[in-house]
Amino acid sequence: MINTVEKIYFNNQFVSYKMTLSDGKIWSVPLDEANTDYQAIQEWIQEGNTVIDNPPN
Amino acid sequence: MALSKVDLANQVENQLPQNLVANNLPFRNIIINGDMSIAQRGTSFADASTYTLDRFIFGKDNDGAVTITQSTDVPSGQGFAKSLKVDVTTADTSIGASQFAILSQRIEAQNLQYLKYGTANAETLTLSFWVKSNKTGTYCISLVKIDNTRYDYVAEYSISSADTWEKKTITIAPDSNIQAAGGAIDNDNGIGFYLQFALADGSSRQGTNNTWNTSTPATSTSNQVNFLDNTANEWFITGVQLEAGTTASDFEFLPVDVNLARCQRYFQTITGFVGYGIGATTFQASYSFPTPMRANPSASQSAVLNISDGASNFAQSSTTITTQNAQVGSWFGLFGNFSGLTQFRPYGKTTTDKILFDAEL
Numbered sequence: 001m002i003n004t005v006e007k008i009y010f011n012n013q014f015v016s017y018k019m020t021l022s023d024g025k026i027w028s029v030p031l032d033e034a035n036t037d038y039q040a041i042q043e044w045i046q047e048g049n050t051v052i053d054n055p056p057n
Numbered sequence: 058m059a060l061s062k063v064d065l066a067n068q069v070e071n072q073l074p075q076n077l078v079a080n081n082l083p084f085r086n087i088i089i090n091g092d093m094s095i096a097q098r099g100t101s102f103a104d105a106s107t108y109t110l111d112r113f114i115f116g117k118d119n120d121g122a123v124t125i126t127q128s129t130d131v132p133s134g135q136g137f138a139k140s141l142k143v144d145v146t147t148a149d150t151s152i153g154a155s156q157f158a159i160l161s162q163r164i165e166a167q168n169l170q171y172l173k174y175g176t177a178n179a180e181t182l183t184l185s186f187w188v189k190s191n192k193t194g195t196y197c198i199s200l201v202k203i204d205n206t207r208y209d210y211v212a213e214y215s216i217s218s219a220d221t222w223e224k225k226t227i228t229i230a231p232d233s234n235i236q237a238a239g240g241a242i243d244n245d246n247g248i249g250f251y252l253q254f255a256l257a258d259g260s261s262r263q264g265t266n267n268t269w270n271t272s273t274p275a276t277s278t279s280n281q282v283n284f285l286d287n288t289a290n291e292w293f294i295t296g297v298q299l300e301a302g303t304t305a306s307d308f309e310f311l312p313v314d315v316n317l318a319r320c321q322r323y324f325q326t327i328t329g330f331v332g333y334g335i336g337a338t339t340f341q342a343s344y345s346f347p348t349p350m351r352a353n354p355s356a357s358q359s360a361v362l363n364i365s366d367g368a369s370n371f372a373q374s375s376t377t378i379t380t381q382n383a384q385v386g387s388w389f390g391l392f393g394n395f396s397g398l399t400q401f402r403p404y405g406k407t408t409t410d411k412i413l414f415d416a417e418l
Binding site: 016026029030037 | 376380
């Protein structure tokens with residue numbers, strides 16, 4: 001079960017998600033629609049959850 | 058006689074017994090790791106909805122608990138070295154209508170195109186497996202096809218002798234729905250089938266035996282035992298094979314390197330690679346996968362990373378991994394939370410902790 005999701009930026013580009021699960025495990029998830037973690041994040045967002053987004057200035 | 062006049066296919070079929078032909082068809086088993094020999098994630102799994110031995114995922118929604126392990130308890134004289142064992146650790150004597158405990162394998166759709174589902178020529182399938190439990194009675198398997206129109210095939214099997222390995226064979230013929238357009242399986246890298254073994258299943262998930270059920274989910278029948286009803290219960294399975302045809306051929310044993318490579322399409326781990334420092338706190342590395350993965354994988358760490366420049370060792374204070382570019386054939390990313398690294402100095406990973414790459418279905 002997903003606890004938190006954070007957008008990760010590198011060189012000012014959004015490159016992946018940091019997904020923290022309820023068991024404490026952390027996964028770095030690529031922006032790929034065929035990736036089932038990516039799919040789970042989209043469903044989690046659809047359920048009304050909010051992605052942490054701190055874009056670089 | 059010119060070679061073009063020789064009907065080699067029919068000559069072979071006419072000269073060899075059919076079981077000899079079937080038993081020599083390579084990669085006839087649709088199931089990956091059916092002999093339960095590959096265990097990249099470990100060999101013991103606490104109760105959760107989680108991948109266990111490679112390619113096999115345990116799904117649960119119930120009030121009991123189980124432990125899943127790779128076991129050396131196998132049917133005698135059949136060539137198997139490992140089985141998957143489910144051991145009840147907390148009993149649930151009353152399964153709610155929507156509750157379940159199911160072991161399953163998700164099968165990639167593009168590997169199923171030769172079954173010709175969605176056409177009048179759809180193939181009959183035969184499932185075979187070895188199973189053992191102290192809890193006798195009726196259990197169920199289901200084959201769930203979700204592309205286009207979802208249909209769930211349910212079949213019962215019986216464990217008739219307690220604590221005795223038994224081989225089960227189930228034939229799954231296509232019906233008119235499977236042969237129609239809605240029965241088609243998309244030619245992509247998504248899920249084509251779920252092959253599922255029910256251990257407990259609630260009443261709202263039950264369908265009709267030996268039928269492609271149109272009312273879904275249907276992953277068992279009303280005869281399904283509640284395997285979770287006692288902490289003394291154990292269930293073992295190995296030799297899972299799903300193949301085209303009306304009979305079960307001998308289990309297809311693959312060389313361990315081939316079996317591992319097939320699993321690595323969905324999950325793989327690495328223990329060694331090199332990279333370089335990006336400032337004092339970040340290690341950047343890239344890695345080419347020995348087996349291309351199904352999709353761009355997610356990445357994780359089993360423990361903090363330890364690296365060396367040949368003179369000094371450096372360890373992360375805590376795990377943090379960032380994917381910069383994941384492809385099916387390679388990964389490029391960052392590991393933070395170091396201190397004292399030198400910009401652009403090369404470093405190599407030194408310890409046996411693992412980087413995990415997951416492209417499961």
